[in-house]
Amino acid sequence: MAKDLSLTHxxxxxxxxxxxxxxxxxxxxxxxGSNEADLFSLAPYLDGRFLVASARAPVVIASGAFxxxxxxxxxxxxxxxxxxxxxxxxxxxxxxxxxxxxxxADPRRVYLMGFSQGAMMSLSLMLSQPGMVAGVVAMSGRLxxxxxxxxxxxxxxAGLPVLVTHGTFDQVLTIExxxxxxxxxxxxxxxxxxxxxxxxxxxxxxxxxxxxxWLTRTLTASEGAGNAPGSWA
Numbered sequence: 001m002a003k004d005l006s007l008t009h010x011x012x013x014x015x016x017x018x019x020x021x022x023x024x025x026x027x028x029x030x031x032x033g034s035n036e037a038d039l040f041s042l043a044p045y046l047d048g049r050f051l052v053a054s055a056r057a058p059v060v061i062a063s064g065a066f067x068x069x070x071x072x073x074x075x076x077x078x079x080x081x082x083x084x085x086x087x088x089x090x091x092x093x094x095x096x097x098x099x100x101x102x103x104x105a106d107p108r109r110v111y112l113m114g115f116s117q118g119a120m121m122s123l124s125l126m127l128s129q130p131g132m133v134a135g136v137v138a139m140s141g142r143l144x145x146x147x148x149x150x151x152x153x154x155x156x157x158a159g160l161p162v163l164v165t166h167g168t169f170d171q172v173l174t175i176e177x178x179x180x181x182x183x184x185x186x187x188x189x190x191x192x193x194x195x196x197x198x199x200x201x202x203x204x205x206x207x208x209x210x211x212x213x214w215l216t217r218t219l220t221a222s223e224g225a226g227n228a229p230g231s232w233a
Contacts, residue, residue, distance in 0.1 A: 005098040006091065008056040010040045015048035024109035024134075024219055025099060028054040029092075031116030031140075032067035039115060045208055047216045050111070053099050057117075058091055059084065068092075068121050082146060089124050096125075096132060109222055111215065113137040115203065116173065120144050123181070130156040135218050137163045137211055140170055140201055142177045143184055151188075158189040161218045165207050167199035 002011045014023045026046065028039040040054035057066040069085035071078050100107045110133050114122035119141025126136045127147045141164075162185060166178025175196065182194040193214060197207045 003102045005095060005102060007058060007095045008036060009095075009099075010036050010054045011103070012040070012043045012050075012052040014051050017049060022104050022106040023051040024049060024111065024222075025096075025103070025105035026050040026052045026111045026113060026215070027096060027099065028052065029068070029112065029114035029118030029121050030054070030057065030066075031114075031118050032057075032069075032071065033061050033065045035064055035066050039113070039118070042203065042208060045212050047212065047219055049219060050215070051103055051105050053103070055092070055095060058088055068117050085120075085124070085144075089121065089128060092121055092125055093129055093132065109134050109219070111135045111137070111218075113139070113211070113215075114141065115139045116141060116201065123147075126157070126160065126162070127151055130160060133160070134222060135161040135163075135215075137165070137215065138181065139165045139203060139207070139211070140167060140173055140178070141181065142173050143181045148184060154188050159191055160189075161191045161193075161221075163193045163195070163211065163214045165195045165197065165211065167201060167204070167207075168196050169199060170201045172201035 002009050017023050030038045036054045036056040043052045046052060057068045059067045059069060061067050068088040070081045096110060099105060112122035112125060112133055119138035122136045123138050124144040124147050126133050164178060164181050166175055168175050185192045195210055197204055
């Protein structure tokens, strides 16, 4: 049962866990115009060791539709509300900490999995507070260039596993966005995996299968490595 935290969310308890050990946490972050039920529908396909929490973004777009920040369509293209995005990022960081405390999850094994705008938020939290996350899945997203420009010390990202997926037929965030993420992260010391799929702005069965397998491999590797310590400062 989901608890009353700062963001509305849905929870799937782990179906497989080691007695006496806190479970790893996987936080799902949906895209603009969606809600917490969207990515939560993928939970049955994800490793049963995870405590899965699917968050509802804080900005109301319409009835039943939410976002992490507003986007304005202008003649020059899409313009994001950067101040709102930064506020949501701060709120997300607090919420992740609440999840760890409320569900007794392992703070050293917090993973983020975001789609579209949720992918941007996942990458943003990784770049702004890398010690908080053990791995990131960014699906059909865009590069948070403002936060990348703010990054002063990339050493905390060393070895951090990151999976980026994107559709070659994406008409919402074109494939150039995925490749831009790939190129930028290739300059950082993260352990990057990049995959393209013949799909639109969606999560195809093939991409979901690869995401699920990557999460399982990454989680298993973290257990074998003894779980590198995270930081909540």
